[in-house]
Amino acid sequence: MKSLEPLAHESIYSWVVRYHLQIGVGHEKNTYRQLFNYEKIRIHPYLPNHVQCLDKLGGNTADVWLEDHTLYPLFKFFGHDLNNKLKQAMLTHTGNTVSAANIAQSRLCFEYGHKYCPVCLKEHLEQTGIPRYDIRYQIPGMTVCPRHNCELNIIKCGDIGLDRRLTFPKSFAVIPTFNPLLIIFAQFCMDVFAITKQLPCDPLLLHRLYWHHLEKRNLVTLGKQLRMSLLVLELDNFYQGFAFTAGLESLSSFHFLGPLLRYRAHKPSHPIKHLIFAFWLFDKDASLFQSEQDSQPQQVECSEQIQAKPDETGIIAMLRKGLSMAHIEKITGKSRCYIRRLSEINGIEHKSNLQAFSNRIRVMVILKAKLGWHRKAIAEALNVGLGYVEQVISNTKNLVLWRKKLHELKNINAALKELRRAKVLHPSWLRKDFKAQHNKAFFYLYRHDRELLESTLPVKTKPHVLRHDWSMEDERLSQAISNLAPDDNMSLTAIAQLVHDRGHLKRKLDHLPKTKALLIELGKVAKPPQKNTSR
Ligand SMILES: [Zn+2]
Structure with missing residues (x-):
């Protein structure tokens, strides 16, 4: 098989088209068969599959194809490939790469096709004699070329579009854009993509980085709660005049911020959501994605704790040498109480007030404390101060x-x-x-x-279900209605009220056969329809 090296930033589809035009023979299906062992495949603009087939072609391994010629690094960095499903789907042809990347549910309606800048394409054509699709322009949500300040054109894919054809665009119509924010955003997207190729995926670190910058902007409360409405307001102000079009419409409400910023039960958010949020958060500076050291406040705390331990051993060593507490206090800045406690716990003798009492008294205090005596009772019984008892208890290992x-x-x-x-x-x-x-x-x-x-407790008893005695109620109501002897004008509601029916006459009449028969006789209730059994 003849070799064709891929160009820098070239998408896989672009390389396949060039291969077809420069090396391939005849129909497109010959090229597909030669490269992928299939007669018909569709090549996704930025998450193509079958990449393993390209291993060793053009001097690239399959991994290099993925890293340099697809958007795999971008999706991987934002946590879309934690279980290696996406990479597997891209290398093989067993699964759908879009569902493996978990972006099908993000409800963004980007146009499905190959995007290109007409000016870039023309330039490349003039310099090298052949056009090229740039993988960086395939970043979903990117709509303009930051080099030429013009809108990206698109060649639609799918059944009604390109389908499986291998071709470059014929139209080079240029639509200039005058929206500076869109242009800077496009440059930001390209910078982030370049950075994601060098960084490993660490969703937790990314989460900390975001929160660190949010704290800097005073958008996190002391109780570590996000000031969400303020955050949305700031983003809304920032993105005034930014065109949320071409699939970005649903993002203009910034409802995506909640799931993006809450790490619990982490589900990846579409890269475009990260890009829109980070563009504002990092003030258009993509390099801040690399500033990992800023985002590790918790680790800093840990290292402080680790440093505290040598302090402790240092103090113990000084106590063993016989340095006075005042001296140690001066060197370490630790309180006298803390130093005394360390010496007590480690059984080092010292000459503070705590040792004013004999060792026998001290042992007595510990014994009584172990027996559960109250502190005051111990102090009274041994004729020592309450403070002394409390110090001995807290300075004896495990006694508290x-x-x-x-x-x-x-x-x-x-x-x-x-x-x-x-x-x-x-x-x-x-x-x-x-x-x-x-x-x-x-x-x-x-x-x-x-x-x-x-x-x-006594054993559990079964709940006692009270059964209503309908026969007694039936008797009582029929008797009451008979005594009432209602005339034709009296309504059922009036009767019910007079006999205190508790709602039974309207709702529970089926439980009261005698009353029902009486009411039918009086014409207050309609007769149930007779079942016709005769043929
Ligand atoms: Zn361009």
Whole structure:
């Protein structure tokens, strides 16, 4: 097979057309068969499939074809290929690349075709003798050429368009554009595309980058909430005069911002949404996509924490050397209380007030604290200050946690005793009675020891469904209506009111046969139609 090198920024379709015109023989199906082993295929303008067939052709591997001659890098960067489905679909012919990229649902109606700048194309034709479709102009949502300030033309694909033909455009009509924002935006799109070829896909990092810049613009509250209405207002002001046409109409409301900026359950947003948002956020500077270091505030916090640990070991080392607390405080800037606590926890002797009492007293305090004594009770019993007791407790490893657990056990025990006593006093109580009368004890056990609660409460009873005794009601109503002896003018509503029917005469008459018969007899209710059984 003869070789034809692809041009810089050339789309795969463009290369195939050139191949057909320069190397191919006869009908288009011969070219298709030669390149893709199929007689008929359609080549998507920017997400084509069958790319594996081009491996080693034109001196490129399949990966280079994907990176340099399709929009795969752009879609990959914005998270459309996290599970490698898109790449797989593009390399092979097994799946639809548009659905693999997850963009079919984005409700954007871009025209399906190959876009080109007539001036660029003509220039290329004059310089090299053959035109070329530029892959960068295929970016969805890009409508103008930033070099020549003119609108991009399009050759439609699909059944009513190009279908499977391999051809370059014949028309070079130029429609100039005077919208500076559109031109800068087009340049921004091309710059971003170039950057995405060099960066890996990291949706989380991208998310942090956006939020970092939003914080800079004061659009995030202290509670990390987005000031959405303000954000939409700013974008709306920024995009005044920007033509949201050619498929971009639905984006002018900026409803896409919510899903784009909320990372939870991350679903990729169409690249054009990122481009429109980032164009404003980065103030038209595509290079900010590369400023990853700005977007890692959380990692900075982590590194600070890591640095804090050597501080701790440094202080311990200084304490072991016998440096005074005042001296260590001066060097490290840490409080005396913190330094004393470190020395206590690590069993290093020091000469502060905390060691004014003998070691025997200290051990006694710890023992009583372990037994769950109250701090005040310990202080009184050992004749020491409350502050001393509190310091010893907090400076003894795991003692606070131990006392917390003891406290919880004590409360569980008290709640259990309360419920058991109530059970003895009220053997007929149902579970709901315990909940209502001993609410606090009930819920303490519910939260801390569900099994114990279940074993203490009486067994669950089946709900008792009350059945209405319609025969009694039937008797009562028929009797009342008979006593009333209504005349012809009295309406059913009036009768119902006088006999206090509770709505039964109109809604539940089928349950009241005797009353129904009486009402039919009185002509207040229509007779049910007789079923005609005779032939
Ligand atoms: Zn151009």
